[in-house]
Amino acid sequence: MKAAIVGVTGYTGIELIRLIQQHPYLTLGSIHRSENETVELSDIYPHLSGLNALIETFDAKKIMEKNDLVFFATPAGITKDLVAPFVEKNFLVIDLSGDLRLRKQELYETWYQRPAAEEQILDQAIYALPEFVDKKGNLLSNPGCYATATNLLLAPLVKNQVIDLESIIIDAKSGLSGAGKKLTQSSHYVNVAENMSMYKLNKHQHIPEIVQFLQQWAPNLQHLHFTTSLIPVKRGIFISAYLRLAANQSMEEVKQAYQQAYQDQPFVRMQPVNQLPQLQQVIGSNYCDIGFAYNETTKILTVVAVIDNLIKGASGQAIQNFNLWAGLPQTTGLMQLPIFP
Amino acid sequence: MKAAIVGVTGYTGIELIRLIQQHPYLTLGSIHRSENETVELSDIYPHLSGLNALIETFDAKKIMEKNDLVFFATPAGITKDLVAPFVEKNFLVIDLSGDLRLRKQELYETWYQRPAAEEQILDQAIYALPEFVDKKGNLLSNPGCYATATNLLLAPLVKNQVIDLESIIIDAKSGLSGAGKKLTQSSHYVNVAENMSMYKLNKHQHIPEIVQFLQQWAPNLQHLHFTTSLIPVKRGIFISAYLRLAANQSMEEVKQAYQQAYQDQPFVRMQPVNQLPQLQQVIGSNYCDIGFAYNETTKILTVVAVIDNLIKGASGQAIQNFNLWAGLPQTTGLMQLPIFP
Amino acid sequence: MKAAIVGVTGYTGIELIRLIQQHPYLTLGSIHRSENETVELSDIYPHLSGLNALIETFDAKKIMEKNDLVFFATPAGITKDLVAPFVEKNFLVIDLSGDLRLRKQELYETWYQRPAAEEQILDQAIYALPEFVDKKGNLLSNPGCYATATNLLLAPLVKNQVIDLESIIIDAKSGLSGAGKKLTQSSHYVNVAENMSMYKLNKHQHIPEIVQFLQQWAPNLQHLHFTTSLIPVKRGIFISAYLRLAANQSMEEVKQAYQQAYQDQPFVRMQPVNQLPQLQQVIGSNYCDIGFAYNETTKILTVVAVIDNLIKGASGQAIQNFNLWAGLPQTTGLMQLPIFP
Amino acid sequence: MKAAIVGVTGYTGIELIRLIQQHPYLTLGSIHRSENETVELSDIYPHLSGLNALIETFDAKKIMEKNDLVFFATPAGITKDLVAPFVEKNFLVIDLSGDLRLRKQELYETWYQRPAAEEQILDQAIYALPEFVDKKGNLLSNPGCYATATNLLLAPLVKNQVIDLESIIIDAKSGLSGAGKKLTQSSHYVNVAENMSMYKLNKHQHIPEIVQFLQQWAPNLQHLHFTTSLIPVKRGIFISAYLRLAANQSMEEVKQAYQQAYQDQPFVRMQPVNQLPQLQQVIGSNYCDIGFAYNETTKILTVVAVIDNLIKGASGQAIQNFNLWAGLPQTTGLMQLPIFP
Structure with missing residues (x-):
């Protein structure tokens, strides 16, 4: 299955790339950020040269055409503005920002100090801590670290x-x-x-x-x-x-x-x-x-x-959520041992 | 006044040297450790070359002859064995080890898992947190960090x-x-x-x-x-x-x-x-x-x-205790500003 | 194929474990160290709990019975004493110690300050920098970092x-x-x-x-x-x-x-x-x-x-050498992206 | 003697403050930066609370009235614009920026990529590496680190x-x-x-x-x-x-x-x-x-x-240059031992 990443230049974005590379059923479909120009990923992150990946501008329709799911690895305040077309089409979204975690708008606005997502979107979002989640759905909100x-x-x-x-x-x-x-x-x-x-x-x-x-x-x-x-x-x-x-x-x-x-x-x-x-x-x-x-x-x-x-607190858990959604064993592509030293 | 340091090769020992060098009324009389051979301090700590300081073996009598006070910067368990001759002569001791902090022997033995100092020594020791100490004496126990x-x-x-x-x-x-x-x-x-x-x-x-x-x-x-x-x-x-x-x-x-x-x-x-x-x-x-x-x-x-x-939690506080003992302003030789970056 | 590791408690040993876990054709057969008692790997490295791996004592015969190859991740001076039975049986050895890198005994003895391996073993060892190696053999000496x-x-x-x-x-x-x-x-x-x-x-x-x-x-x-x-x-x-x-x-x-x-x-x-x-x-x-x-x-x-x-300078390169030996693509199991941050 | 510091919020500026505090003949006269508003030093550097020092705007005349010398701890490109009035009055300037180090304007402009100081100022500046300087003067250029x-x-x-x-x-x-x-x-x-x-x-x-x-x-x-x-x-x-x-x-x-x-x-x-x-x-x-x-x-x-x-490579050396200028022993106020650990 092909995954898109929106907000790829943050730390959770590039960690998603690293983990997707090791996943047997996921490949990187396309990567995006909000800026208007396209740019080589390796211009920003030389350690990723070799991937030859191009960061594209955001285009919901294209993303859905070319991918099977989308990860939002955006800062707080971005997802809520971009997610609507995906929700409308019931396209799988795994959101790593905080925008969809709090069910009540006023709570979000108090603690994040910015406007909240629309209520109907919040209503559909599932707070997906994999060890405890019991609902299924296509709008998954990945917990904070x-x-x-x-x-x-x-x-x-x-x-x-x-x-x-x-x-x-x-x-x-x-x-x-x-x-x-x-x-x-x-x-x-x-x-x-x-x-x-x-x-x-x-x-x-x-x-x-x-x-x-x-x-x-x-x-x-x-x-x-x-x-x-x-x-x-x-x-x-x-x-x-x-x-x-x-x-x-x-x-x-x-x-x-x-x-x-x-x-x-x-x-x-x-x-x-x-x-x-x-x-x-x-x-x-x-x-x-x-x-x-x-x-x-x-x-x-x-x-x-x-x-x-960045792994259990963000991108690894997002993959774990994908695995559960896809009916795969939770551990698929995620059994890397800790690095020491 | 001349100060001796016993246990000079530990971190609090060399920090005492550094602070004594900056004190207007204290000079380093002699430095000691428990090992039997004498050795150049700079052989152990090249950053202290230039001091040309020789580490001598421990000899209570000589220390008292050549100095006006002694700092014990020894690990737990050493002071209690070495301190008696100084206490006997009412010679100023400032102890940075934990040996004299707990007033009750059984408490020391429970928490330090080793034999305690003699009761009559513990009775004379003053727990010297300078901001709160209200007793005078010649056997000062410097608080732990x-x-x-x-x-x-x-x-x-x-x-x-x-x-x-x-x-x-x-x-x-x-x-x-x-x-x-x-x-x-x-x-x-x-x-x-x-x-x-x-x-x-x-x-x-x-x-x-x-x-x-x-x-x-x-x-x-x-x-x-x-x-x-x-x-x-x-x-x-x-x-x-x-x-x-x-x-x-x-x-x-x-x-x-x-x-x-x-x-x-x-x-x-x-x-x-x-x-x-x-x-x-x-x-x-x-x-x-x-x-x-x-x-x-x-x-x-x-x-x-x-x-x-190593300063307020050990050697600086020991100097502060000396200042109070000597009737000097607490800040004498201790007003170095924090180092940043 | 099953791999044994001798000298598993060093840093290159546990890095081998980590990399073998991600290799599609290698599994961990058995792990060993020179000490006489067996011990749980996770007692030494809690980050490896979950593997339930037992460190066994060294026994060349058993290692060959249970495995298809052996990695020596031992300090200098150990491999040369333990490797003979494997060489005799033409069993695949990939040695990460320095013992087999220098072709001349006197050179080893001068620079390592210890006795060298026997000449007939050194003669069979191949210095295996994968990008430049052009020989095949069953006694591979992995270059130093x-x-x-x-x-x-x-x-x-x-x-x-x-x-x-x-x-x-x-x-x-x-x-x-x-x-x-x-x-x-x-x-x-x-x-x-x-x-x-x-x-x-x-x-x-x-x-x-x-x-x-x-x-x-x-x-x-x-x-x-x-x-x-x-x-x-x-x-x-x-x-x-x-x-x-x-x-x-x-x-x-x-x-x-x-x-x-x-x-x-x-x-x-x-x-x-x-x-x-x-x-x-x-x-x-x-x-x-x-x-x-x-x-x-x-x-x-x-x-x-x-x-x-620990990777290209040791355990990763050892896997790369295995891949070449086995006729696999060099990159098999080794395409993990760099970790950042 | 009273010293002013211009450019006090950089690392070499606050290091000068720390060292001046320990100098027996220097006190801090006034501190300055180019911004227009005055501000408490401890608002920027909480570790310096207790000094109660106010950062003032730059005013050459006032600086000279209230001080005996001035340190410029400014970034490259600032000193050259501010130093003229001091040079005119033959007031002691010790400059830690690079502006006065290169004697030839074109060399400065090539390597610093900005306009150089005026030639007559460069002519008066003395490159003051204390161990090798043999000239006297009131415009001292402190070497780079x-x-x-x-x-x-x-x-x-x-x-x-x-x-x-x-x-x-x-x-x-x-x-x-x-x-x-x-x-x-x-x-x-x-x-x-x-x-x-x-x-x-x-x-x-x-x-x-x-x-x-x-x-x-x-x-x-x-x-x-x-x-x-x-x-x-x-x-x-x-x-x-x-x-x-x-x-x-x-x-x-x-x-x-x-x-x-x-x-x-x-x-x-x-x-x-x-x-x-x-x-x-x-x-x-x-x-x-x-x-x-x-x-x-x-x-x-x-x-x-x-x-x-920041010491021998900047602020300590600047004090050492002051000592030489003032006819004091080079080591005055500078004999602090290295800090370890």
Whole structure:
């Protein structure tokens, strides 16, 4: 099947190219960006010379003629303007931007600070965290990177009412590729290397996404405390969660909740009890590794989840969603081992 | 005045040398390590060639003859064996190891997993966090790096009963120099760069040190939840604290508590409300920068404190303690600005 | 076909595992190391949990019974002791250690400072730089990482007598994985990050390997000036070469020499004239990218070659050698695009 | 004495502030930049809060009234427009930009690609490499960072005719702070970390500066081969030089040339023969460390020089020039030891 990518010059766009190259049933149909002129992909990314790929301007009709599906790897605010013709034709769209993740327009407008997509489009969009999605459809909204790791960490515990919902504290860290390729002082090498900083405190747009996702099991959940920091790495998300158990719950229930949720899931690797994953053990792969330990003295459960933000947190998960849609095994084309060192 | 350093080849030892060189009233009297042969310092550290300093073997009597004070920059477990002759003569000792920090032997033995110093020595040791110390004496125990930043962050809030003691959650991160120069797989470059990992979960020896320090204002405090992670930087500690306010307390009290504690303290720089410090803004200096913000929705107060672990977290603070002991302004020889970039 | 790996816990060993997983015709038969106890691979490398692979002790007979070929990913000095039974049975061996690269025992003993393999084994070993190998055989010696990049850079110029052989100066840089996982002060994170250092000056064991390889076209070549430096990266080799043209040679001949050598070679990507490759444009791939520019004023030709030391400089090239041996397209299982960012 | 800084928000500007704070005879009089509004320094650099320094607009007359000297830490192209009133009044100017380094206007215009300063200003400017300057004056042009290290490496050898001038090949590497704080794709963290790249090949503006400096001893020298690469560090310059000895010269003459040049120079530390300096052994200090080794086989002399580009390569050297001008010991306020780790 042929896939188009819109917004190919961002980091998730070129990661999609890399993964599609390794997929047995997908080939790259055409690649696009919003600028008006066509340009060689290798002019922007010399590491991709050899592909001889030409970036074309956006043209919905042509894309549908030449492809079987389209990935939107666009920044927030673009998809909502471009997606309508595809939805109309019920053409498979997998959207990696945040535009279709929040079901309510006002929520999007509050957190993204820009106009939301039309309601009828939002109504059709399916929030597609592959380990938990249960609907089928042709408009798939790929979860955000922080939200993917946090949701995988929290969902089994919330679903099984193992934890006190009021107690959730998430200290999330991301590498620089999570912030995209825009040039800002905070992405300049000398401001990143040997540094660490917290940003968007209490304002990160993945907060309502996580809350909305968890509300399917905890309708009363209104918020969680979630902070985001930059660490000096290129790739990777490291989530530390601090949680209190609900009444009458113990480590046994924690263990069972995770086991039940992930024993048949190929991309979530539970660590042995009391062993926490390191960031680098997932980099280069579609894995989410999760470990936990309980402190008998403080009564706090520490849980750590790690992902490669560009793979399980974006492009790998988009391929995983395609696999599910196409009825393929989830792992098709995605079983690359992590890269170490 | 002449200072000796015992344990000069560790990172805090050579940092002491660097700071003593810039101090107007201190000169380096002699330097020592436990090995039996003498050796040129520059054979181990070429960056210190030019000092022409010879590392001598340890000899308490000679050290006291040739010096006015001694810094112990030894690993845990060494000071307790070497310090007795100095204590006997009431010779000024500033100890940077952890051996004299915990007042109770059994606590030390539980957390450090080795025999404790003798009780009469522990009884004389003063836990010397300069911003809060109120005793005088000749046996000063310099706080640990994590403990320094965490204590400075928590003390004003605990002292003024601003926060709910049961709610304290500390997510602490450190660079590699905090782990010392011992060679382990976890300090190999390929295991650190582009990685992050949590270690010693619920077992870090600074936990009882922080609890003991805070008990002066909160005698019922028995524990706090405190995790430690390695981030890929050489220097620096970044503390994220998540706290709930006590009943009837508000941001106003938070602000006042910090203001009262630090308005006359030259090395603690409070950030404007809602502005959090970055790690690099203290590196190379003796500053501890603290910032905080309150989330009205989750009712959680986020506080961030940053220090250079080898300066404010070790050798700079040791000099600061010397200054106080000697009746000098705290800032003597310590006003180097942070290094950026 | 089933492949065994001996020396699986080194960086080239686990890279072989990663690449074999992506190869359509190779599967992992068994993995081995010299220690006496068997152990789970994931106990050493948590990122490889999921493979459920058991590291066995070395047993040549069993290896041959269960596999179709064996990769030696051992440190220097091991292969020569273990390889004899395989050679005897004419079983396919691809050796990634340096033991079989130098044809003359005394040369090996001078540069490696240890006893050489037996002469009859060295006589059968084929130095297998895939772009230039023209022999077939079952004992393949995979080139060294520095040597691979340097040979690919120099071979076309030397073969076509484009450059003055006496002028060759190579300034080579490597990331830390090139030095292996042994723990030394020079691999400790604080000694690598924000540092650069030259090492093994005039003594690197890849010097005679390069000279020996080039002597097939330049029998009088006796030496070249070759320095090696460590740069703070995990993976990658960056070669800067400074060369003078031979009499009557010009940029046209340079261009033709490279074109002729590599126009049909899938893994060497020549850059447009005057454009030099960056290191990261090959990381994660089996590519060697080469660029050059001539300075009319100084009459010096600058050539830069970059490779991923663990792929084209080791395990990827070993697979490429297998592909050639098996009559498969060179690119089989090796077309992964570079990873960026 | 009071010093003004013009162009205070660049990296060399804030490094001047840091060093002036540690100088016993210098205080910061006023700081300036070209923008029209005044602004708090700590708004731009939070690590400098506590200085309470206000950045003022540029006003030559006021600067001279309130200060005893002025440092220009401006980008190329600014000094030449602002410096005239100071030169007219014979007010001490130490210029860190490149505007006054090349004596000939056409040379500047060729290499900097912008209009040069007026001839009468260039005539008065003294190229002030402190170890070799022999003139006095009030218009001092501080050497460039690459040029400082390269000149210190080459000058003794060229002055004493130890090397073959035609053979000089310099492979120079720099950290990111050398490129300034301008935002470009090449300074984005993900394009720097784990990468290395050569840039401005054969076009770096420090080439004519080095040639002009060396011509005082070698009037026929017209060029040298000099390449510049970015390595993933924040600070530091690492120069590798490859040189052939002149006829009848030997290592003895190399050693003597360096000894004679630097035995009384406090900031150049010659390494023992055959020992090469590492980059980090000078970071944080005003030292230039130089080491060399000769290869008997290739007849090439390898010399390595390392500096901290912002200290010996810029602001530290500017202070050193002030010290010399003021008749102070060169080392006044500059004896900070390198920072390690």
